[in-house]
Amino acid sequence: MKRISAAVALTAAGALVISGCAAGGGDDTGDDSGLVEGSAITAAWNQAFYSMNGNTSFGNATANNNINYLTLDGFNYYNNTPELVENTSFGTYELVSEDPLTVTFTVAEDVTWSDGTPVDAADLMLNWAALSRALDTPDFSPDDFTDPDTGEFTESFPTDVVYFDSGATPESGMGLVSETPEVGEDGRSITMTFDQPFVDWDLVFTPPLPAHVVAKNALGIEDNEEAKQALLDAIENEDAEALAPISSFWNSGFNFTELPDDPERYLATGPYMITDFVADEYITLKANPEYKGENAANIEEITIRFIPDPLAAVQALENGEVDIISPQATADIKTALDGIDGITVLTGLEGTYEHVDLQFDQGKNSQNIFSNAQAREAFMKVIPRQEIVDTLIKPIIGDDAILRDSQLFVPGAEGYDEAAADNTSANFAEVDIEGAKALLAESGITDTSVCILYASNNPRRVNEFALIQASAAQAGFNVTDCGSEEWGGLLGTPGAYDASLFGWQSTSLGVTNSLPTFVTGGINNMNFYSNERVDEIITELNGTFDAETQIELQVEMDRLLWEDFYGVTIFQFPSVTAYSDRVENIDPSIIAPTIFWNAWDWAVTDGGSEE
Incomplete structure (x- = not known):
């Protein structure tokens, strides 16, 4: 029997990521039953993964950040209320002073990378250097060294400049932390002082990338601890000669379209880790045995197939080849899903426009x-905005399909009507x-x-x-x-x-x-x-x-x-998520990473593995 949810209301949402497609909203649920050995499901997404670094201009895309969300842990995340959840099993943050704004971020004890290497201050300091760009070579522009066919940096990119491709500016976010942070005596914390007050100080840290891997590759060091210390020294001494290759590897070393030969390029701190990846076909995640956090996985293996054609995704769901889909909603998709039994369909609007x-x-x-x-x-x-809405969106969600008349506000959010009128x-x-x-x-x-x-x-x-x-x-x-x-x-x-x-998809x-x-x-x-x-x-x-x-x-x-x-x-995205009766606890959020926000709670109803 098919179950269909009602449309959900939208709330104001902040940070944006390049969207592929996403899902609608629901209520917060959980399942603490623990890992079911041998359990496996398959989900579908409309774009292939290509970078573990979602903080670069090249890698900032939903297709990447869905995977990174599950494999790279951080200080907080959003549930589907949506509200911010402090992930204290990864670490904590403390407001030390309001004037000047001073905060301390501390990684919890026993948090490690999937190779067993501790996550510590070196990882946080690398994140600061990259996301603040405080140590970048002044006035350098990468425009002349970007391949117009791929968007990646070319081989002619200068090797003697420090350039972290995070897009940080001195007026906002981590860019306001121009002074090098202080490393705590515990070796797991850093204290940052902002140049001026910043209202969203608790959101400046994204999940870090492995400092030891960056330094080993950039500086030719084999030992993990020596590599981390060399990276700390380079940052604290503002050593441009060492920082140039460090920034270069941070920019591009985590870009890949199939499973790299070097397993250190896809280490994890989250509940899942990448174990297989075939170009343009699928990526497989397995429960991370080194993960000790609160969001431990129920399902041992999740495979995400890349299916750009939404009707092909529907067909794969009907054939039992995938268990969860969240394709870009069209009238044809809605009609096709209406004809399938044994699935649940969730529809609504989402935080993507x-x-x-x-x-x-x-x-x-x-x-x-x-x-x-x-x-x-x-x-x-x-640009035929109204014709696009009438032709492509109204057949899916009817009168809920309206023009979006603001660059900043979501329809229905406080400030939207005032902005649209002004x-x-x-x-x-x-x-x-x-x-x-x-x-x-x-x-x-x-x-x-x-x-x-x-x-x-x-x-x-x-x-x-x-x-x-x-x-x-x-x-x-x-x-x-x-x-x-x-x-x-x-x-x-x-x-x-x-x-x-x-489409821009809200992530915050x-x-x-x-x-x-x-x-x-x-x-x-x-x-x-x-x-x-x-x-x-x-x-x-x-x-x-x-x-x-x-x-x-x-x-x-x-x-x-x-x-x-x-x-x-033009319009706010209509959303549709559909899943088979062999899975449960699929409960999307209106903001990224939509269906994946609670993937650790997903469960296989038959308790078995996928055939």
Whole structure:
């Protein structure tokens, strides 16, 4: 018998990650029955994993962070309420002083990597160096050393510069910790002093990568403890000669599309560890025997198959080849799932939104078309936002399918209605061909080609691209196809495209964590946008603890983004998760990592292994 849930409400959400697809919400549940030996299930996702470092501009994608969430432990995570949960079995954090803002992060005793090496201050210090970029070579830009076909750094990348590709800026987050932290006497803690107050100080630490592995590879050291000490020395002495190869390995050493020969490149601290990985086919996770935390796995083995075509994912579920799917929702998907018995279907809205960004600089067009404000406004006028919603989204969720009219606020969240009324999104609710023609003529642009980057193996995106292309042609734009299956790694690559069509997925409820999308030089600033007042607002938000003032600042910022013709938001994602009756405790969150947030609680109902 099939069970179908009702749609869920959305709450405001913060930090953003490049989205593939995600799921709807539910209630917090748990299962402390313990590991069932021999138990195994298979889930499906629409994009292949390619990096264990989700903190780089290249690796910051849902496809990666789903896996990293289960294999790399951290100080906190979000449940599906959603609310922040302090993961004290990994470590704790303490506010030492409010003025100056000083905090101590401490790794719990007996926390180790899956090779048995203790997690300690060296791992935390590497995380600080990478996420603050306080030790980077000043004024270095990687733009000339980025492959436009892959988005990765080229072999010609200078070997004598310190550059951590985290996108950190001095005005926000860990970038506000410009002084080198102090290592505690216990060897498991560091104390950081912020340059100014920062409202989301408890969210600055993401799960660390193994310092001993980075240092061994970067510095040619074989012993784990010697490697960690060498890394600490390099950081504390600001040794640029040693930090250059350290930053280089941190940037790219954890990128891989199949199981590496060196097992140290995929060590784990979380409840699961990678044990098998076949390019473009699947990745297998097994319960980590070294994990001693509170979120111990119930199921011994989880295999995640990469199935880009959502209808193929539905077919795999019906055939019993996979147990859990969370494909990008379409009308065809809904119809197909309605015809399957023996499954549970959860539907609703989620914390991901579709949008089109325009490249303010370094586009593919010979005249860098969207450096011109009139050309940007003209193109926004021809994006058929309402037609996209009516054609592709309403057949799935009916009247819940609405235009999203804010770059910062989720529909229904406090501040959304005020922002939508204050900004100029209404000017782009309907297509205006004649207005676009006039603006394009006034712009002086003669090369009207616009190459759009999108996921070429995603049916909904293919349809969106076609609708935009047809509409834009009526105003004189020549929209060309920059679609790619490797679209995520290409975002932000100079010269690769002129506009991008993708989704931002919320990963946090923090006030400040969506701001790296819009701050000059931020990790999520893929379109080279820069506005001095927006940067000022972001700096103000970093230290603003009053909720009413936070909303006022964000409303002003939202208005500026629309007035700058940043790009358009289109819709909030509809979600669908379906799973077979042989699994239970599938209870998605509206924010990342959606279905995977409680994968350690998943259980096989028959207690057996998958055939």
